[in-house]
Amino acid sequence: AQSVTQPDARVTVSEGASLQLRCKYSYFGTPYLFWYVQYPRQGLQLLLKYYPGDPVVQGVNGFEAEFSKSNSSFHLRKASVHWSDWAVYFCAVYNQGKLIFGQGTKLSIKP
Amino acid sequence: EAAVTQSPRSKVAVTGGKVTLSCHQTNNHDYMYWYRQDTGHGLRLIHYSYVADSTEKGDIPDGYKASRPSQENFSLILELASLSQTAVYFCASSEEGYAEQFFGPGTRLTVL
Numbered sequence: 001a002q003s004v005t006q007p008d009a010r011v012t013v014s015e016g017a018s019l020q021l022r023c024k025y026s027y028f029g030t031p032y033l034f035w036y037v038q039y040p041r042q043g044l045q046l047l048l049k050y051y052p053g054d055p056v057v058q059g060v061n062g063f064e065a066e067f068s069k070s071n072s073s074f075h076l077r078k079a080s081v082h083w084s085d086w087a088v089y090f091c092a093v094y095n096q097g098k099l100i101f102g103q104g105t106k107l108s109i110k111p
Numbered sequence: 112e113a114a115v116t117q118s119p120r121s122k123v124a125v126t127g128g129k130v131t132l133s134c135h136q137t138n139n140h141d142y143m144y145w146y147r148q149d150t151g152h153g154l155r156l157i158h159y160s161y162v163a164d165s166t167e168k169g170d171i172p173d174g175y176k177a178s179r180p181s182q183e184n185f186s187l188i189l190e191l192a193s194l195s196q197t198a199v200y201f202c203a204s205s206e207e208g209y210a211e212q213f214f215g216p217g218t219r220l221t222v223l
Contacts, residue, residue, distance in 0.1 A: 032209045034211075042216060042217075043115075043201055043214030043217055044154070044212075045214070046211045046212070049211060090153055090154070094208065094209045096208075097142075097161065097167070098144070098156055098159055098169065098208065099156075101153040101155075102153055103153045104152075104153050
């Protein structure tokens with residue numbers, strides 16, 4: 001069955017450090033993939049999306065993600081995190097008219 | 112700018128009572144969705160719709176009904192609210208099923 005796994009429930013990084021949030025998907029065929037961010041007490045906002053093509057996609061606020069078919073992964077990266085990146089990040093895969101979300105990774109920033 | 116609004120923003124309901132959550136979008140989108148989010152969990156799809164006057168079951172439809180009377184409006188109805196339905200509910204809309212979803216601010220529902 002189609003699914004998304006985010007293996008890290010919580011990640012803490014220092015401000016200015018690089019970041020990688022992991023996402024593994026299970027999907028038959030080539031997926032459409034998404035990363036959303038949820039800031040405290042708000043709804044979700046799209047960071048970036050992958051439609052079949054260039055495996056590295058750029059998003060807002062310096063985020064990028066790389067699709068790997070061989071590893072069934074779509075990891076999110078940022079070169080230098082800012083305190084304003086403190087949020088919950090969700091990976092999702094499109095399947096038959098709807099999105100399937102991962103459990104989310106809560107990102108905390110150390111000053 | 113795309114806009115999805117939800118009402119009420121928070122609600123306290125009694126067990127066994129009827130609850131209606133409303134969602135309105137001004138995006139001219141065909142697709143609309145209702146999700147619930149529980150502490151420590153991701154979003155789970157309850158119902159969705161891709162055309163007015165029609166709704167589809169999502170992954171966790173039991174205990175919920177949905178209504179899409181127009182392209183702009185999508186309601187979630189709890190006929191007999193239960194304690195287990197305490198959660199934050201999000202509405203979203205999208206132009207196509209595979210396209211970006213725009214989310215509302217959420218409704219915090221507490222069932223006592």
